[in-house]
Amino acid sequence: MNYHFEFGWLFEYYPQIVKGIAITIQLIAVGAIAGISLGIVCAWVRALGPPWLKPVVAAYVELIRNTPFLIQLFFIFFGLPSLGLQLSELEAANIAMVVNLGAYSSEIIRAGIQATPRGQFEAGASLAMTPFETFRHVVLIPSLQRIWPALSSQVVIVMLGSAVVSQIAAEDLTFAANFIQSRTFRAFEAYFVSTAVYLLLAILLRQVLGMVGWLIFPRRAAR
Amino acid sequence: MSLIEITDVRKSFGDNEVLKGIDLDVAPGEVIAIIGKSGSGKSTLLRCINGLETISKGSISVAGAQLLDDEAHLKALRLKVGMIFQQFNLFPHLTVGGNVMLSQMVVKKTPKPKAEAMARKMLERVGLSQKFDAYPDELSGGQQQRVAIARALAMQPIALLCDEITSALDPELVAEVLAVVRELAAEGMTLLMVTHEMKFARDVCSRVVFMHQGRVHEIGAPEEVFANPRTPELKQFLGVH
C-alpha cells in the first residue's frame, strides 16, 4: 500500500468542520429538548390520556418506529412541499429529529410511568389532586428517573442517526466531511476524522445527559 | 347531625360483591375503628369514602358534599377527607417538607411561604419538625407514616381515613404512630380507621364496627363489642369462646 495519510488539510477546512459540528450539536439539542417534551406528552396520552386520542398517538409512534429516519427526512423535505409546506434544509432536519425522538422517547417514558406504584396515584388523588396534577407533580419525575439511562442511550442513537441530514444538504458534520472529500479526494482522512469527532460527541453527550439527570433528579427515587 | 353519611353502599368487582349494603353515620369528633378479617370489605369501604373506588350503589356524603364520580365533586370531597395509607405512599422525589407542601400549593394554590409555614406546623405536630429537608428514604417507617399524617393534615380535612396505617411497620415503630393518632383523637378530629390494634381501638375509639362478608355485622361502643360480642363470628374473630 502506497497511500500517504495526510491531515494537513484539516487546517484549511477548519471553518467547515467547526460549522458542521455546531449544526450537529444544534440538531441534537433541539431534538433532545423538543423530542423528549413531545415524548412526555405522548407517553401521558398513551398511559393516562383521553381514550379517543390514544390510537392517534399509537399510530404516530408505530409509524415512526418502523420506518427509516432517512425516509422520514425525505418525506418531510421533499414530500411535504406538495402539500404547500416548504421547509429549509435545517428546518426539515430539526423537525425530523423531533418527530423521530418524540416517538422513541414516548415508548421509553411510558414504560417508566407504568412502573409507578399504584399508591403514588392514590396518594395524589387522596390529596385532592386531579389525575393530571398527580401526573405532573407526583408521577413524572420519578418515572423519568427510572428510565433516564435508556432515554440517554436513545438520544445518543438519534444524534448518530442525524448524520443522514447531510443527504438533504443540511450542513452538519457529515456534510462537511462529504464536502472535504469531494474537494480533496482524501476520503479516508475526511471520514476518519469526522468519525472520531462523532465518537467524541457521543461520549460527551452521555456525560451531559448524566449531568442533566443529576440536576433534575435530586435523589434516588426509583422504586 | 352526622358528618359522614353512608347509605346502602354496595360495591362489586365483577361478579364479586365486596360491600353488600353498608349503612353508617359518623358524628363529628367520633373515632371509629373498623375491624374484621381480611376480605371482609373494610379497606374497600374506606377507599370508597375517599372516591378511590367508585361505588356501585348507594350514597356517601361528607359534611354535605356528595360523592359523585366527576372531578369537581371528587375534589370537593377529598378536600374534606384526608387519607393515610398502609404503605405511606410518600413522594420519593420530594423532601419531607415538599411532600407536605405540594398539594397545598397545587390544589389550594396556597403561596409557598404560607404552605411552608403550614408544613412546619404540621410536622411539629407529628414531632418531625427537624426532618423538614430530609428525603423519605432517609426516614424509618414510623417517621414516614407520621409525615404522611402531617401531609394529610396540612390540607385541613375535617375527617381522616386511616387504612391499616401500622400494618407495614416493624412492631417497635407502631407506638409512635399510634401516639400521634391518639393526640388527634383527643383534639377532636373525626377518624375512621381500619385497624388490627385491638387495644388501641378499645382505649381510643368511640365506636367499633365489626365487618363480616361485606356487611356491618356488629357495631357499638368498644366496651360492649369487646366484652360482650353477640355473634359467633365476632367471638371467633376476637378469639373468645
Place this chain on the structure above:
Amino acid sequence: MIEFTIWDILRNLLLATRWTLLLSLVSFVGGGVVGLVLLFLRISRRRWARAVAKYYIELFQGTPLLMQLFIAFFGLGLFGIDVPAWLAAGVALILWSAAFLGEIWRGCVEAIAMGQWEASASLGMGRLQQMRYVILPQAMRIAVPPTVGFSVQVIKGTALTSIIGFVELSKAGTVVTNATFQPFTVYGLVALIYFALCWPLSKSSQILERKLNVAHRNH
C-alpha cells in the same frame, strides 16, 4: 411526458425491496455470527478478550452507521481493492449489527442468576460445558424478543446503503421520484413498504416479551 400510475411506482419499489430484504438477511445472519464471537470474547475470563470486545462495541455503537459505510466504501479502496457498493454495505452492516447483537446477548447471559454458574461449576462442568448446557439454553429464551426487535433496526439500517449507491428500496424511491416528480406519493409508499416489513417484527417482539414476562411471573 410519460404518465406514471401508482401501480408503476409501486411495482418498481417492490422490485427493489427484494434487495432490501436480501441485504437485511445477510446482515442479520452475518451480524449474528460475529456477534456470537463478540459475546464469547465479552464474557471471557481473559482480560484482553473482554477489552477487545468492549472497545469494538463502543466504537461501532458510538459512531454513525453512515460513517462506517463511508469508511468501508471509500476506505477499503485505499488498499487497492475496488469495493462495490453491495460489498461495502454488507461488510459495514454485518460489523455494525454484530456490535449491537453482541451487547444485547451479553445482557441476556448476565441476567442468568449467579447461582446457575455456581451450581453447574459444583457439578464439575468446565466453562464451555456450563455455557453449552446450562447458561445459553436459558439465555436464549430471554434473548429472543430483543433479537427480533433488533432485526427491525437492521432493516431500517439498510436504507443508509442507498447513500453509497446500493440500489435497494430507498434508492429506488429517489430514482422513481426523480422520474415521476411525485415525492409525496413515492416516499409515502416507500415508508409504507418499510412499515409492512418492520411492524410485524416489532409486534412479535413485543408479544414474545410479554409472554416471557408472564412465564417469569408464574415461576
